[in-house]
Amino acid sequence: MNRPLPGRAGILALVPHQGAMCLWDEVLAWDARSIRVRAWNHRDPAHPLRARGRLPALALCEYGAQAMAVHGGLLAGTEGGRAAPGVLVALHGIELAVARIDDLPGALECEAELLAASEASQQYAFRILHGGQVIASGRAAAMLGSALAGG
Secondary structure: OOOOOOOHHHHHHHOOOOHHHOOOOEEEEEOOOEEEEEEOHHHOOOOOOOEOOEOEHHHHHHHHHHHHHHHHHHHHHHOOOOOOOEEEEEEEEEEEOOOEOOOOOOOEEEEEEEEEEOOOEEEEEEEEEEOOEEEEEEEEEEEEHHHHHOO
16 A cells, blocks of 8 residues: 655654654655654754764664654554554663764664554664664664553
8 A cells, every 4th residue: 555655744743752853854664564764863963862062873762762653653643543642661682883873974764663562552673774784773662642641
């Protein structure tokens, strides 16, 4: 099935992250189990995750988590709804191949795959690529909706 591929405005409508804190610029592909997104903002001197004038590779975990949020929003939209609010609760198996990302030319891309989902939580595996090379990978888990309030 052909689905529209959102640009930045569409992504902003799907996720709670707004302004510069919304890290992805466009959706390249997606289906029920996975998403591929792209961004160019890692070189921006005003990037909100910069520390001491640099953007550390650890920020790629947030990129991965936001890819999850975009995918969740797209999935909810196919059912006529909105994604439940979520909170990142765990990162596992994180591997970083670089120390920083603000000095990387060109775009970042993320491939995220839904591993498990319920009304209360989601788990994804993600890979962040630069120039076709994996620079970060791992798994992330989020609690959703009523699970956040303990009910």
